[in-house]
Amino acid sequence: MSRYRYGAYQGGPDPLAPPYDVRAALDAIGDSVLEGTRPEEALRELLRRGLPGAQGRRGLDDLLREVRRRRRELRRRGRLDGTLEQVRALLDTAIGQERAALFPDPSDEARLREAELDALPSDTAQAVRRLADYDWRSDAARATYEQIKDLLRREVLDAQFQGMKQALAGQDPQALRRVKDMMAALNDMLDKDARGEHTQEDFDRFMREYGDFFPENPKNLEELVDQLARRAAAMQRLLDSLTPEQRAELAGLMDQVMRDAGLALEMTRLTDALRARRPDLAWSGQEQMTGQDPLGMGDATTALAELADLADLEAALAQDYPGARLDDIDEEAVRRALGRQAVDDLAQLRRIEAELERQGYLQRRRGGLELTPKAVRRLGETALRRVFARLSSGRQGDHDQRDAGQAGELTGSSRPWRFGDEQPLDVVRTVSNAIRRSAMEGAAPGRGVRLHVDDFEVQETERRTAAAVCLLVDLSYSMVLRGTWAAAKQTTLALHTLVTTKYPQDAIQIIGFSNYARVLHPAEMAGLDWDMVQGTNLHHALMIAGRHLDRHPDFEPIVLVVTDGEPTAHLRPDGRSLFDYPPSPETLVLTLAEVDKMTRRGASLNVFMLAEDRRLVSFVEEVARRNGGRVFAPDADRLGEYVVSDYLRVRRRRR
Incomplete structure (x- = not known):
């Protein structure tokens, strides 16, 4: 009989390895993005450290350390003379x-x-x-x-x-x-x-x-x-x-x-x-050679050629120049310097980048890297899970229950099913209808029960009123200085995901404001960065939020404001922003005028303070007095919990 011996495959990557799971890479990038990092920087960081759990696969930093070690060894090889x-x-x-x-x-x-x-x-x-x-x-x-x-x-x-x-x-x-x-x-x-x-x-x-x-x-x-x-x-x-x-x-x-x-x-x-x-x-x-053994010209030239290759490879692996991509790294240079295993590691890193783009999670636009709406949805789900994980399990409120219906609380009654209904089926009454119909039609015993479309009934639920939701997020530079920017981004993604998935009948608008205010779209939010400009123009943000509420007059208005500073800018009649610090009386007057308009619309302004400056506290107390809204002062790491809980509380109250 023939005898066979089996061992580890030596011809490169394992051809029988399971397919590459790009979701783990996306989640690793998402963790960095939720901590306040831009998507392009998050991908670069992932490629530098390698994918967690990818046993035997090194990141760019590991390859870079190996290149530098090799350069030190070459320099100690001998003298050039x-x-x-x-x-x-x-x-x-x-x-x-x-x-x-x-x-x-x-x-x-x-x-x-x-x-x-x-x-x-x-x-x-x-x-x-x-x-x-x-x-x-x-x-x-x-x-x-x-x-x-x-x-x-x-x-x-x-x-x-x-x-x-x-x-x-x-x-x-x-x-x-x-x-x-x-x-x-x-x-x-x-x-x-x-x-x-x-x-x-x-x-x-x-x-x-x-x-x-x-x-x-x-x-x-x-x-x-x-x-x-x-x-x-x-x-x-x-x-x-x-x-x-x-x-x-x-x-x-x-x-x-x-x-x-x-x-x-x-x-x-x-x-x-x-x-x-x-x-x-x-x-x-x-080149400085520090060894003691004399090298002949041929050996010295070989050493210097290798040093030059390693220097070029080090620069390529560092990826610290504009427009850097893994395709810039010469695979043959990697093989010469570090061997076949390093080539396989580089191929795995390239696969991460390529698969994220091929599967529609990343896209390159204007020379930069952006998360697609598909990736933003997954990122928002991650942010929402983080927020719900912090909510007390014994606390009354909505949680991440995948088997819950989307049309409201059950009333205990049912009605015939109509095309387009999304309410849960009433299984008992549906089967009972089928049995009675079969008996009336004279079906033979033992033939079983056949369901007809007219047999189906659905459970009735309470009607939920739609809400017009505005989340106003401070994008000023002070948010970064105080370390609250990452929490604000995560909160924004979590609330947007909650509203669009759990309460699709609601109309949500995210508004970012610094010296000016602007509406933020879902794909933009993941790559959102703070603005290194002067000014906290809450006046402009409230104007935009007001227009959103006016477009939905029959919706319940919900306005949430996240900020770490009092208003220091307002919008002039000519459309330009005017900054002044301390805040000018005109800025405060115009901002409070927009607060009064919100009050007349019936919208309560709930403000989440991420700082306790005297001027900010004084301002939000005046907003609460005029509008009747509530004021919160959460720690940055609990901001998402506060905002999401408050949104859910308002919805339950106005259902």
Whole structure:
């Protein structure tokens, strides 16, 4: 029999995992919105911390920490002057070997050679250049000097083409000739592409012949250019990061080895072409490497290229620039830096954002992110559940009973069902009607009871009068300073949801006011933000509320005001707002005049104070005296409970 072994799936995300539940993400965003955050900021916060309960899935902050840890590790890897140090050590060895061969020779020629060695410049590059034509007496010294040239040739080319060091090992002249041919073919291909004549077939032919020089296995010319340009820019930053003396020595050595190998012209052509095609890369700048081990040019260039990639990735993961989106994050850069698991984590975060938009909870408008009416309804339900959760279970009033009817309290009587009725069915009388009808029609016993449309009866309920509801919410900057803004937003959403779902016959209008007042629509309320302006224009808000009540003359008027300050602005006849602090007599007179109009309409103004300033207390006491409404001073976290309870109390009283 065949035997099988099973283990965890390693090919990426689990293909048998349950479908992604976008509601959890929406609820997490909703929690932040109800705390006063704008939807766009709430989504960004969710993406930063990851979805609660999504085991094994990291947020952007987790990936960002990993990137920063990786950058610290790279900086501690070693020093950038490793190649220069190796050349100096080999040069000292070659000179020592040559001196050892000259010392036993008593001739004047030997002394002249020693004097020539003594006169070598301290600059390593100049010393190596001066010894290029030197006739070595010691075979060991000559071999050491050849090691210097071979080391430089391999390190310089490895800095430009990753993996070239291994390709040129052994000082094979044919290998160097092949490098020259590759660079010439590469430059020709770039020139051809600049003229618009390049084809994918040209690239494929180039890779068939020289693909072993490019271990990253690019798929097209653009990928190859990107790889080469990143390394070329990193090599330039390597030079910039050295001291001026080190930079001059290493540049001199690089120039000399390229000239000796006959590659100087092709290397210059390639570097110029790469700069022209990728000017967006960091072609200058310094990196601080703090390690103790010396790094060769190839390894140092690789480290600096990785550091540049990590810096770009860090900026993309931070998402702190205007219009930032997860699509800006390069998935390939994430894979190179952090591995496959990080790519899966990023894909999960992208799925959150995409699913919220696809399923109709989020929409982008005018470059920003907004909650749709569908999301606002769910958010309002959450706000209402929070409010009802705070109401005492033993307290009389309406609660979140999903099996309750929507047409009022039962009277105990019933009537025949009519098309369009939403009252609950009277099951006993409906079945009784069916039985009596069946008996009168002479139905055979044992055949059961068949219901007919005329058999149905519904339970009668009390008729509920419709109400015109106005909630006036202070949007001034002081609401944020006092920490009451989040409670006001949650209360607004909860009351709107309660009225539109439980009492659909009521007409509700939410009015926000600061220096001016305006009607707030449901989709706007979730993303509602405070106004950083001066003025609490209750006068304008009462005018708008009055027009709403006048449009519903047969409705019971309910006016609720949430504020943390006395009126400091009013609307002038020309439509402009006038601010004054302390409040001008004109502002108070005009505002109280609107209060008197509300009184004549029969509307009581119930005011919910979120502060206890002397001026505010004095003003609301005058409103209560003139209008007969009530004054509440709840804590901010109980505002929703107070407002919803008061609305329900008024409705029960006027039913």
